[in-house]
Amino acid sequence: MADYFFKTKGLTVGYGGVPLIRDIGIQLQKGQILTLIGPNGSGKSTVLKSIAKYLKTICGTVYIGEDTIDGMSSLALAKQVAVVLTERLKTELMTCGDVVATGRYPYTGMLGILSAQDREQVQGAMELVGIWELRERDFTEISDGQRQRVLLARAICQQPQIIVLDEPTSYLDVRYKLELLGILRLMSRERGITVIMSLHELDLAQRISDLVMCLRGEYVVQIGPPEEIFCRELICKLYDLSNGSYNPLFGSFEMERSPGEAAVFVIAGGGTGIPAYRALHKSGIPFATGILHENDVDYQLARDLANEVVYAPAFERIGKAAYARALQRMKACGTVLCCLKSYGEMNQKNRELFEEAGRLGLRIIESAQEL
Numbered sequence: 001m002a003d004y005f006f007k008t009k010g011l012t013v014g015y016g017g018v019p020l021i022r023d024i025g026i027q028l029q030k031g032q033i034l035t036l037i038g039p040n041g042s043g044k045s046t047v048l049k050s051i052a053k054y055l056k057t058i059c060g061t062v063y064i065g066e067d068t069i070d071g072m073s074s075l076a077l078a079k080q081v082a083v084v085l086t087e088r089l090k091t092e093l094m095t096c097g098d099v100v101a102t103g104r105y106p107y108t109g110m111l112g113i114l115s116a117q118d119r120e121q122v123q124g125a126m127e128l129v130g131i132w133e134l135r136e137r138d139f140t141e142i143s144d145g146q147r148q149r150v151l152l153a154r155a156i157c158q159q160p161q162i163i164v165l166d167e168p169t170s171y172l173d174v175r176y177k178l179e180l181l182g183i184l185r186l187m188s189r190e191r192g193i194t195v196i197m198s199l200h201e202l203d204l205a206q207r208i209s210d211l212v213m214c215l216r217g218e219y220v221v222q223i224g225p226p227e228e229i230f231c232r233e234l235i236c237k238l239y240d241l242s243n244g245s246y247n248p249l250f251g252s253f254e255m256e257r258s259p260g261e262a263a264v265f266v267i268a269g270g271g272t273g274i275p276a277y278r279a280l281h282k283s284g285i286p287f288a289t290g291i292l293h294e295n296d297v298d299y300q301l302a303r304d305l306a307n308e309v310v311y312a313p314a315f316e317r318i319g320k321a322a323y324a325r326a327l328q329r330m331k332a333c334g335t336v337l338c339c340l341k342s343y344g345e346m347n348q349k350n351r352e353l354f355e356e357a358g359r360l361g362l363r364i365i366e367s368a369q370e371l
């Protein structure tokens with residue numbers, strides 16, 4: 001227990017005394033990043049608000065070091081935990097600089113008079129998140145993405161041990177999403193700040209988290225490192241993805257494959273098939289493809305979009321059985337799209353397959369648009 005800087009024991013959270021999620025057990029070392037994922041309404045914000053003491057817990061205990069948050073004064077808690085929850089901030093006539101400076105209140109006393117050192121912290125935090133030029137702008141007159149960054153700067157200049165963030169990337173464009181996550185990683189690795197946040201972008205959660213907690217239903221579904229959490233079965237079950245699929249390698253989602261018998265056989269490999277797969281899928285044309293090595297990038301997408309994938313073991317010459325299967329499927333399709341321009345030693349069977357398509361008089365097309 002002593003190794004963990006932040007932990008919860010038997011924590012149950014909810015509203016008005018009614019439990020929403022029971023028996024939440026979190027154990028984090030200093031500097032670890034925990035991300036909460038789960039479908040809309042699964043309770044991510046509720047957990048975050050509860051551990052930040054914005055919401056009364058139903059039972060259980062939240063520890064920071066050896067102290068419980070219930071036993072801490074709001075000032076003591078503010079020195080430990082900074083919270084970035086966009087909806088809670090009421091600001092009138094405040095500049096962005098003023099808003100960031102409110103992060104210093106645990107150190108400035110009731111009057112909120114900033115010392116030179118406080119001003120340095122404010123400026124440093126604003127520069128770190130790239131919003132120093134917004135310092136004189138009215139906080140109510142900036143974009144949602146800018147507001148999110150202002151609130152992060154406020155949290156940073158609070159110099160907390162723990163930062164709690166609810167969907168911090170939701171309004172950010174791709175550059176700022178990456179920048180924000182970069183800042184959080186820097187804070188965790190270099191300053192030992194523990195980060196607890198919710199994210200909807202699973203690809204980002206996969207990249208940044210040390211631990212991921214999956215919420216859905218009354219109990220935590222699973223908590224573990226990203227390698228354990230981001231697998232097809234768990235994510236599909238967590239989000240109830242009956243009409244699509246999740247690819248853990250890319251952290252991406254695909255819409256469901258086109259229904260019906262495959263109408264085109266795509267000969268591909270080495271990434272040449274991906275544009276054709278996408279074009280056929282967009283047009284709603286079911287297709288089969290092969291012969292792909294299992295370690296081929298085409299294979300990853302084909303698994304999700306193709307109605308059948310003929311494949312061969314990685315690093316081996318394509319064998320007779322895979323060739324026979326591909327030939328059978330190609331004949332059944334009647335139309336062939338060959339994406340390969342050259343053939344290596346391992347995929348000579350694809351060259352044979354394409355030549356056979358010509359001998360058999362199958363329809364050969366050069367792109368999905370010809371259909």
Ligand SMILES: Nc1ncnc2c1ncn2[C@@H]1O[C@H](COP(=O)(O)OP(=O)(O)OP(=O)(O)O)[C@@H](O)[C@H]1O
Binds near residue numbers: 015038039042044045
């Ligand atoms: N103040 C409240 N009083 C009662 N129930 C609430 C309150 N706020 C949220 N809830 C309910 O608690 C459940 C969990 O909501 P919460 O906002 O924690 O989910 P979330 O996972 O953060 O969702 P999202 O991904 O949509 O932001 C939902 O069913 C929601 O309707």
